[in-house]
Amino acid sequence: MPEPVNRITGIAAPLPRANVDTDAIIPKAHLLTIHRSGLGAGLFSEWRFDDDGRERPDSVLNQVPWREAKILLAGENFGCGSSREHAVWSLMDFGIRCVIAPSFASIFHENCQKNGLAAVTLDEAVLAHLVAVVQATPAATMTVDIEACRVTAPDGREFPFTMDAARRQALLEGLDEIGASLRHDAAMAAFEARDRAQRPWIHALPTA
Amino acid sequence: MTTPRSIIDKIWDQHVVADLGDGRVLLHIDRHMLHEVTSPQAYAGLAAAGRRLRRPDLTFATADHIVSTENGRTDDTVPGGPEMIRALRANAESTGVALFDLGDIRQGIVHVIAPELGIALPGATLVCGDSHTSTVGALGAMAWGIGTSEVEHVMATQTAILRRPPTMRITFTGTRPAGVSAKDMVLKLIATIGTAGATGYGVEYAGPAIRALSMEERMTVCNMSVELGARFGLIAPDAVTFAYLQGRPFAPAGDLWERAVEAWRALASDPGARFDAEIELDVSSLTPQVSWGTSPQDCIGVGETVPDPEREADPKRRQAMRRALDYIGLEPGTPIRDLPVDMVFIGSCTNSRIEDLRAAAAVLKGRRVAAGLRALVVPGSGQVRRQAEAEGLDRVFTAAGFEWREPGCSMCAGMNADRVPPGKRCVATSNRNFEGRQGPGARTHLASPATAAAAAVAGRIVDVRSFEGGA
Numbered sequence: 001m002p003e004p005v006n007r008i009t010g011i012a013a014p015l016p017r018a019n020v021d022t023d024a025i026i027p028k029a030h031l032l033t034i035h036r037s038g039l040g041a042g043l044f045s046e047w048r049f050d051d052d053g054r055e056r057p058d059s060v061l062n063q064v065p066w067r068e069a070k071i072l073l074a075g076e077n078f079g080c081g082s083s084r085e086h087a088v089w090s091l092m093d094f095g096i097r098c099v100i101a102p103s104f105a106s107i108f109h110e111n112c113q114k115n116g117l118a119a120v121t122l123d124e125a126v127l128a129h130l131v132a133v134v135q136a137t138p139a140a141t142m143t144v145d146i147e148a149c150r151v152t153a154p155d156g157r158e159f160p161f162t163m164d165a166a167r168r169q170a171l172l173e174g175l176d177e178i179g180a181s182l183r184h185d186a187a188m189a190a191f192e193a194r195d196r197a198q199r200p201w202i203h204a205l206p207t208a
Numbered sequence: 209m210t211t212p213r214s215i216i217d218k219i220w221d222q223h224v225v226a227d228l229g230d231g232r233v234l235l236h237i238d239r240h241m242l243h244e245v246t247s248p249q250a251y252a253g254l255a256a257a258g259r260r261l262r263r264p265d266l267t268f269a270t271a272d273h274i275v276s277t278e279n280g281r282t283d284d285t286v287p288g289g290p291e292m293i294r295a296l297r298a299n300a301e302s303t304g305v306a307l308f309d310l311g312d313i314r315q316g317i318v319h320v321i322a323p324e325l326g327i328a329l330p331g332a333t334l335v336c337g338d339s340h341t342s343t344v345g346a347l348g349a350m351a352w353g354i355g356t357s358e359v360e361h362v363m364a365t366q367t368a369i370l371r372r373p374p375t376m377r378i379t380f381t382g383t384r385p386a387g388v389s390a391k392d393m394v395l396k397l398i399a400t401i402g403t404a405g406a407t408g409y410g411v412e413y414a415g416p417a418i419r420a421l422s423m424e425e426r427m428t429v430c431n432m433s434v435e436l437g438a439r440f441g442l443i444a445p446d447a448v449t450f451a452y453l454q455g456r457p458f459a460p461a462g463d464l465w466e467r468a469v470e471a472w473r474a475l476a477s478d479p480g481a482r483f484d485a486e487i488e489l490d491v492s493s494l495t496p497q498v499s500w501g502t503s504p505q506d507c508i509g510v511g512e513t514v515p516d517p518e519r520e521a522d523p524k525r526r527q528a529m530r531r532a533l534d535y536i537g538l539e540p541g542t543p544i545r546d547l548p549v550d551m552v553f554i555g556s557c558t559n560s561r562i563e564d565l566r567a568a569a570a571v572l573k574g575r576r577v578a579a580g581l582r583a584l585v586v587p588g589s590g591q592v593r594r595q596a597e598a599e600g601l602d603r604v605f606t607a608a609g610f611e612w613r614e615p616g617c618s619m620c621a622g623m624n625a626d627r628v629p630p631g632k633r634c635v636a637t638s639n640r641n642f643e644g645r646q647g648p649g650a651r652t653h654l655a656s657p658a659t660a661a662a663a664a665v666a667g668r669i670v671d672v673r674s675f676e677g678g679a
Contacts, residue, residue: 017527017528017531018524018525018528019403019404019503019528021640021642023640023642023643023644023645024642024643024644027644027648028621028622028623029623031245031623032274032286032287032288032289032292032623033288033292034248034249034252034291034292034295035249035252036249036252036356046643046644046648051630051648075524076404076524077403077404077407077437080403080404080437081339081640081642082338082339083246083337083338083339083353083354083355084245084246084355085246085249085337085355085356085357088355103404103407105404105407105437106407106408106437106439107339107353107354107355107434110354110355110358111355111356111357114355114357114358115357164231164371165230166228166230166231166232177357177361177369178257178259178360178361178364178365179257181234181361181364181365181367181369182259182364182365184225184226184234184365184367187225187226187234188225188226188234188236188262188365188366188367191225191236192236192366195222195236199222199331199468199471200460200464200467201329201459201460201464201465201467201468202238202266202329202332203265203266204464205265205266205458206457206458206459206460206461
């Protein structure tokens, strides 16, 4: 169940590449687990570490102060590819609480929501500005205010964003989505009874 | 007169359980497929909250991603793997879910077995914790990939929370030339509109070139819907669909079959149905496609040359192209044809069905894999493997020097022991050529089964149409 998220203030790391896929976010070697925890070690591991497991100094998330980043400034179509929720778990385990990008891949976007990772959409030009600012002043912090739907850049400039009301609510309240859905139990039962009559082949399967 | 509706509208309307009042609905899920990578954490969450699995009778499980594809395999695979297989087995057993386990002929890649067993049906909603769930849209199902939290939600409620997606119709016109496959059609589509070209859309594939496809070819097209960014992609069911499904183990039978077919016939989009976006692609002059970069949109005709980033106007695209060329080890202007390759992989949920194996075997018959090249063929399911053996395809593959393996995701997922070594070049029939997808440093070229088979023989990328037996 996600924790409520209201305002995120922290270091923002620039990673303005387009089409960063979930295979890159968490390479498959780190998926060999039945647990959700401890996945931060695998975050961008093929970019962050060399073949001998040593940190690559040129990798953004290995650099001071970006290795402490809470916010990731990403490129368009971030999180494309596989449905693996491990991508979100690894970002969060690393310490990332918000990803800002011009656009997100659909499944990844859903996975963010389910875990309380804020996925904020800002247009290309604003992102380019934010990237430039954090590259000039890496240690300055950025604030993402979910309640006010506003990003405050390290240079003090403010940028509003829009977020779907349900997504925003879920972040602010840390909703138990399954618990909320289960309150519709009567509607589910009614649907099933009606549907069983209309489409019996869906509900009464041959046993094999 | 009622408003004309698309097939997507019709399936959507039939599945709404509750309106959540803010544009989102609870949508009934008719079929839920589980596999070993994305379900253990969902089961753990369900148990931790003391919740039950609402409809075990609509839930099916198989292990595919991390399983070994070695002949004579056991649970033993990569480190961490056996624990995942055993978790799936124990979870399925304790919740009464049908499991197609290792050793069961019905085991296989989840998107291959769902249609093959008649679990996926026209007009149904089907989800799985895997992005290529879009494959089974070929049957006229609304099928999409979900994350583990959503897997848990479906387990507990047999519904998914969804916002109605915008709809797109992609119409393929013209007649496909000989030697050009469904894979080439979908690769060309992605190259044309890009990997974000249909982000968030529900897509209907339509038009004469789609109608002319076999059921298995339609699955190849729908499989790669997610590579366009689409939520799902589907094809209206027709006589081809019904002929494919009839008699499959979990498909309706007898009177129920007749009733179901009648309902399925009504699913096709009404004339005049509105889509939020329309795209048309003529396949008449299509050629076999091969990828040159690290995104499925980086595809060119086999007769073309690697594009030059310096000629690209968009600076971001230019940068991405440079990076892709650096990773893949190619220079702009290089003809993609005649590029030497080290490995060939025929398999994955895109191209591991019986027709794919037949197409590859037709090229390989009487030929040998080039010296020093490693070639794998991994059937999508136990049933595909058995069928191929009954037709003698396994002997064609092994005589040619291919490894004939047990079913699984194999080198497509790269999560098992099947990998392309760093720096090696592989022609693969799979769906993703991302950096590291087939193993760290692996260089993947996406292609059709026939093109991959021809490359195995030649030891380099070739135009299968000029290759005897290939057209």
